[in-house]
Amino acid sequence: METTVVDEGLTKIDACHKAQETTIIGKRRPKIDAWPKAKGTTIYADDFTMPGMLHAKVLRSKYPAAMILAIDTGKAEALPGVHAVLTCKDVPNNNLRAKFGQSTDVGSNFEGLYRVLAESKVRFMGEAVALVAAESLKIAEEALDLIKVDYEPLPGVFDPIEALKPGAYRVGESESNVVSRFKVRKGDVEAGFAAADVIVENTYRVPFGDHAYLEPESGVAWVDEDEVINIRVSTQVIEHFRTVAEVVGLPQNRIRVIGTWLGGGFGGKEDITVESFLALLTLKTGRPVKLTYTREESLLAHGKRHPYIMKYKTGATRDGRLVALEAELISDAGAYTYLTPWILLYSTVNAAGPYNIPNVKVDTVSALTNNPFTSANRGFGAVQPNVAYESQIDELARVLGMGPLTIRQKNCLRQGDSLATNFKFDRYVAVAEAAEKAWQALGPVPESQDKNIRIGHGLAVGMMSYGRLTFLHDSSRCFIKLELDGSVVVRCGVQDLGGGQASTLCEIVSEELGIPLEKIKIYIADTALTPLAGTTTATRMLYMSGNATLKTARELKQRLLTKAEAMLGARAADLQIANECIVNPVDPEQQITLKEAIDACATDGIELFYEGQFNAPFTEVPTSEIISGPTFADFTFGCHAVEVAVDVDTGAVDVRKLIACFDVGKAINVLNVEGQLEGGAIYNMGYALTEDLIVEKGYLKTPSFSEYLIATSVDVPDVETIMIESGAGLGPYGAKGVGEPADNSIAPAILNAICDAVGVRITTMPATPERVFWAMQEQQQKSRQ
Amino acid sequence: MELQNEITVSVRINGTQFTAAAAPEESLLEFLRTRAMVMDVKCGCNKGDCGTCTLILDGQPVKSCLVLVAQANSKEVWTVKGMALDPLMQALQESFATHGAIQCGFCTPGMLVTARSLLADCPQPDRAAIKEALSGNLCRCTGYKKIVDAVAAVAACQASARVQGGRCRVWKQQ
Known part of the structure; x- marks a missing residue:
């Protein structure tokens, strides 16, 4: 597969930009939509x-x-x-x-x-x-x-394993119940396991999940x-x-x-x-x-996160080196295909995690059932295998008597390493750094003050792509126009989910054109009037539309500087644009206002608008079940470390400390990035502990927020965020995407902490008090025998 | 006796009297959104689980989906928009915006109303008390930390403003 495109010009300009100080980018700043939302004037x-x-x-x-x-x-x-x-x-x-x-x-x-x-x-x-x-x-x-x-x-069929059996009830009219199958093959797993000193085998089950956005x-x-x-x-x-x-x-x-x-x-x-x-x-x-939709209808009618059954076998040598991983993943596609094949592909590529493992065999399959259909949910097929591989490595560490940080540092991917799918990381891979920082921030395990409370620490790392699958040939566009009074209109078909998607583009324009945010007006999300920017999904908006905006803003900046060059008799390369002025920093006498430059451009018929397009790297659509080569442009790496208190009388788990450490590349707006990291962690804390969309024989048993329990303010710890800014991202200024990666790795970190606290390995999520309690009972009985 | 299938309700909404016909089973939330066109009160679940429809009814925060509009007859309702000139609400709005306590913003009107009620009753709550007070208002985006930070900042600022006799501002333009 050939990788093409990548904006050479952009990369070069980025290198120059690093030397300069930013005025807007990298600050903590309220996003533009915060004010109307606070006043209650946003029209949903x-x-x-x-x-x-x-x-x-x-x-x-x-x-x-x-x-x-x-x-x-x-x-x-x-x-x-x-x-x-x-x-x-x-x-x-x-x-x-x-x-x-x-x-x-x-x-x-x-x-x-x-x-x-x-x-x-x-x-x-x-x-x-x-x-x-x-x-x-x-x-x-x-x-x-x-x-x-x-x-x-x-009769219907409600279990993907049943649905895959010969002669099973056909969910559709003619099509097979099999939606997709993918494989990863690297090395020889049989030989790998033969060389292993310890092997851990477990089957993990993760449930349906609902998005539970508050707006139906x-x-x-x-x-x-x-x-x-x-x-x-x-x-x-x-x-x-x-x-x-x-x-x-x-x-x-x-x-x-x-x-x-x-x-x-x-x-x-x-x-x-x-x-x-x-x-x-x-x-x-x-x-x-x-x-x-009513809330009940929303819970019933939109796609859910895929439940998975994941059989994992992981082998390591006595000194903690991973030698083989074999995984079989079965996902429940529900009644219609929707995004299932793509999500299964994500799971396939992510199945072995961010680790160097010489021998890997992954088989994934997804089946139609008569359950609610499943589709995209924050984490898009990366979060399910993450639960499994991070539980597995924790179990290996336990068997080997090794610390959770040590075993991860020993095996994790670093720059220059490759995934089992043969995707090579040419850029910085922050897994080891993130794990170390998060684990250190957690500190020592405190003494429990109550005899029924056991305290435990857990660690889990994660990786997830940002940007869509490269065979989708993704692109985004942005239009910017300078008005005669020095204000700016931006048009970009970005959908804003609340993550600061639109505001970030304004911040980029402000940074590049030296125009204050108050003078920038953005129009978004209109197929008739705004250039199409693609979907706000796949953690792609900053990467794709951020780059399109950057490219467009820099084109206009160049036009203004060229005009200023003529007006000031200075070289454009020596001029800077800031605070609505164009100035030569060496000779401040050489200075004009931005408005003067705009006026001059307008008089001379120089176009004061531009629409730029950014293309992601393109690859071909996979034609084989065996997945190999670049399926994504890049990944975001991170880690969660948690402290839990488990009540041995009830099985209730309280997350008392939660550290999220991520390589964000470059934080465009620190407040927004923290928001994603905090919100993402709590989103999947619910996945780990309380959110259980129960479907019995196809009937939804949790039709409201009285049954489907998302976290309230009293259930959550204050998430502590640590940002690594490697500048290694493909987004503007070296940024990476964080929206989805932010909810990866928190669930297994909690499961690992529960295991640390009470010695039981929860393999079926969510880890409700009942599940934890009965797992402890079972273990006590075993130890008595 | 003939069953009455329409009632006339008169509610003072954000300082203005509003009278309209309503169904007997109609909730205050439905009345506000469909008859009075008060759209800053949101509907997230319509059964009291999420708190997005929180408003002030005769001085008390209530989930308006759980109140029959008949119960609000001759009473006074305040929503976020109506409290635009209230200094405590303004301080909270500014604090929410500047602390990053707003992502999608759908829970924000209800959250602000609840937070204002808390600070009006209990000017210096600790973090645990803030979390307790907000626990009936769900937020799916933020993980709550920044919301609690925003409320705590106003509480702290109020305390110092009382000492210094000044107005509460929680943020300075960078």
């Missing part, structure tokens, strides 16, 4: 209304597996105030190949069926069956009750005077407009998606949510339509 998706707006509701399947024999919508349609009742027969293109914002064709191995409304065979409980639009929400709800659906329940899925759509369907929606991917166009059978330029400031995303708003439904209903009724 559901806060938007239009005159004559109808309200939509979705009828959802009450069975996880069933045939739909008939749907009678007559009574619902006759209800006064109802304007539309739609079923699959009303959808111009009900079945299509799902795209996820990528503009390249990546083939059927990496794209699955996207079905708008259930037809004939229902695949999961909560699957959309019919749509209603009515004058009020109340009427729409009443109409749902009047739609009569005749179901014939089917929502949007408003309308047809405008030019017959364009406008969809104002809370989404991580405005580029779903192409799929929506296909669904309704209109050209792509007749669908406009306007992304709102999101009330959280975490991957859960990466797939299409309400967009197609809204487009169909507004087309049918000619009226604006709003659709907002």
Whole structure:
């Protein structure tokens, strides 16, 4: 596979830039959207209304597996105030190949069926069956009750291992239950294990997870005077407009998606949510339509984090060198494919972790079941194997009587090393440094003050890519225009999830053009008006759009400097741009205001706008099940170290100290980076301890926040963050992405700390009090025998 | 006797009297968002789990999804937008923004209302008391540390402002 592109110019300029001091970049600074959010003036998706707006509701399947024999919508349609009742027969293109914002064709191995409304065979409980639009929400709800659906329940299959057996119930109409299979092969694992002094074998199970963003899925759509369907929606991917166009059978330029400031995303708003439904209903009724999910509906209807069953066998020599790793991963894709193949590919590449292991054999497979469909969730297939490989290495250290830091330092990847997939790290690899810093910050284990409380320390490292899979040929664009009064307009199709995505771009513009943030106005997330910047997913926005913005800002900067050169009789290379002035630092007499330079450019017809594109490295779509070569542009490395207190009477685990240490490359805005590291750690602290989306025979048993327990303020320690700034990232100023890597490695760190405290290895997450308690009981019984 | 399926409710919202017809089973939250168009009160779960709809009803913080609008009849409601001129709310807003306590911002209005009630009742809470007070308001983005930092900073600042007789400012432009 050939790696191409990489912006040479950008890298060179970055090298020069390092010598200079930054004025905005690297500071702690409130992001631009903080103020309106604090004042309560931000208009989220559901806060938007239009005159004559109808309200939509979705009828959802009450069975996880069933045939739909008939749907009678007559009574619902006759209800006064109802304007539309739609079923699959009303959808111009009900079945299509799902795209996820990528503009390249990546083939059927990496794209699955996207079905708008259930037809004939229902695949999961909560699957959309019919749509209603009515004058009020109340009427729409009443109409749902009047739609009569005749179901014939089917047996279904609810366990991916069962689903993979020959003769298993077929989830879909024709396709096999197997979604994808991948492999990694390096060395000879049999020989490796033969040479091992110790071998640890375990099977790990991780559960479904929900994103639990506080803003449920929502949007408003309308047809405008030019017959364009406008969809104002809370989404991580405005580029779903192409799929929506296909669904309704209109050209792509007749669908406009306007992304709102999101009330959280975490991957859960990466797939299409309400967009197609809204487009169909507004087309049918000619009226604006709003659709907002209830919390219960949100928990039921959007993709979950994949549960995995992970069989691991890891061998080491007496002195703690890893010699072989064999892993078999099975993921539950749920009822539809969505992003499962990509996520499984992430898991495959990450399966052996950031370690040098001479012999590696990884087999991964994903199966359809009649469970809720699974798709993107912060950590995207990297977090599941991380739980397994970091538990394994901890067990090896225990058997060998070695410290958790020592065994990791002995085996972890360093610059110049390669993954088992033969991806070579030419840049700094911070695993060892992060582990050491986090472990040191944790300090010694304190004495327990209560006889029923045991205190333990745990460590886990992690790696995760930032930027999309390189075979997706990812790119981003940014447009910048200098106004005559010296203010700036930025247009970039970035979706802002709350991570400071838009603000960071303004900060880059401010830094490069020497214009204060107050004078920069950014327009985001509009497929009609902002240059497309790709998805806000895959921890890619700073890397991709940050680079596009940097490139664009530097082009305009060059134009201004060239003009100043002529005006001042100085060399452009000697001039600096700061505080709305262009000045020669050696000869401050040589100085003009930025506005003077802009005026001169305008007078001479020099373009005061530019749209720049940044391309990630491109590779070919994998054609073999064996994964090899560069599948990602780069990785972020980090570590979590935790102190837990385990109550031996109840099994309850309290995380008392939590250190997150990450190589962020360069912190563009320290406040935002800390926010990601703190929030990410707590996000998956819940994954480790309390968040259990329980699905029994396809039925969701945890339909609200009373059952699905995310952390509250009293459950959390104050996360301590340590940032390493290696400058080794591919993003602007050497930054790496941190959004998703931030939630990696916290879960196994907690499991390892529990083991340190009470001596039991929890292999099934979450480590609820019951699980920990019974594991301790079982161990006591074993030791008595 | 005929069943009444519509009631008339009059609520003083952010200082302005608002009267409208409502369904008897309607929550205060629904009334505010769909009839009074008060959109800074958010709906995250509609069953009292998340706290995004927290507002002040007759001086007390409540989750408005759990209050029938009939219960709010002739009462007074304050939301974040209505408290724009309140010095304590302003200090909290500034502190939230400058401490990075706001990411997606969806929990922020409810969080601010709860924090203001805490500081109004208990001007110098310790971290544990702040966490306790905010425990009914979920936040999925921040991990809570920066929110607690923001509230603690205002509490500390209030204390010193009382001593010095000045206005509470928690942040200086860098």
